[in-house]
Amino acid sequence: MDLQQLRERIDTLDDQLLNILNERMELVKSVGDLKRSSKSMIYRPEREKQILDRLEKRNTGLLTRSAIDAIFFEIFAVSRNLELPERISYLG
Numbered sequence: 001m002d003l004q005q006l007r008e009r010i011d012t013l014d015d016q017l018l019n020i021l022n023e024r025m026e027l028v029k030s031v032g033d034l035k036r037s038s039k040s041m042i043y044r045p046e047r048e049k050q051i052l053d054r055l056e057k058r059n060t061g062l063l064t065r066s067a068i069d070a071i072f073f074e075i076f077a078v079s080r081n082l083e084l085p086e087r088i089s090y091l092g
């Protein structure tokens with residue numbers, strides 16, 4: 001593959017990542033609704049760790065544990081923000 005073909009494949013994967021992340025955020029928003037109605041805590045570090053441990057076990061690719069942690073650190077931050085009743089607004 002040449003550079004242009006590689007970049008086209010990257011763009012396609014980025015589109016998919018964006019869709020998947022938006023789909024994840026829809027679910028997180030529903031979790032946030034449930035938590036607000038049951039007055040549960042938004043931040044669940046034990047759940048975040050469980051997700052990271054599960055992904056590390058399933059991982060067969062190039063990502064290291066610390067790379068997975070770094071990516072999901074940001075995803076969880078956005079998720080927690082989306083669960084807040086009044087959000088600080090980088091999500092719109």
Ligand code: PRE
Nearest residue numbers: 031042043044045047048076079
């Ligand atoms: C989620 C977000 C915030 C919590 O700290 C833990 C996990 C996530 O993004 O996966 C979802 C969620 O709120 C939850 O599972 O309780």
